[in-house]
Amino acid sequence: MNPRAALGIGLRYAVSRGGSLGESYVATGGFMRSDPALPVSDTILVMAPALITRGGVGWRLADLFPEHHGFTVMVGSGRPLSRGRILLRSNDPSAHPPIFPEYISEPEDLRALARPVRRMRDMMRKPSIRDLIEVE
Numbered sequence: 001m002n003p004r005a006a007l008g009i010g011l012r013y014a015v016s017r018g019g020s021l022g023e024s025y026v027a028t029g030g031f032m033r034s035d036p037a038l039p040v041s042d043t044i045l046v047m048a049p050a051l052i053t054r055g056g057v058g059w060r061l062a063d064l065f066p067e068h069h070g071f072t073v074m075v076g077s078g079r080p081l082s083r084g085r086i087l088l089r090s091n092d093p094s095a096h097p098p099i100f101p102e103y104i105s106e107p108e109d110l111r112a113l114a115r116p117v118r119r120m121r122d123m124m125r126k127p128s129i130r131d132l133i134e135v136e
Contacts, residue, residue, distance in 0.1 A: 027071075031078065032119075034112040042079040043116040048072045073124065075116045081106040 013021035027049045031041035051066040052074075084102040089095050104110050124133060 032116060034115045040079075042077065042112060044076040044078045045116070045120070046072075046074045046076070048074070073120055075113065075120055077109060077113050080104075080109045080112075082109050 009019055009021060012019040016022075027047055029044070029046040032043045032045060033041050034043050049071050051068060051070040052072040053063065053066060080103075082102050082105040085100045087098045087100075089097060104113075121136070124130065124136075
């Protein structure tokens, strides 16, 4: 994006709280069951009209801005069975407690996440969208 366009977008938001900066970066989302036998949805789906990346070890701010156009589909567990722990070191409220998130400590959590990922991959291979995707 050129600096003049970026300035225009910023000014529009500053004046009217409108334009692309006034919108959520998430275009759409929803919920689904990882297993049709479940009584309620346990999976969160999010589709964003941008390539969303995450910083890793040694990342730079520029790494968060991809050089290509695209969209991102994310699948997350909304009802994990795994439970983490927080331990209190003292009665001092400013003391940072050790936190053990224990992500995917229950084997079913990984299976419950893998099923919707496969389903979304299958959906992205449908004729209505597959021609818009160069690479996964």
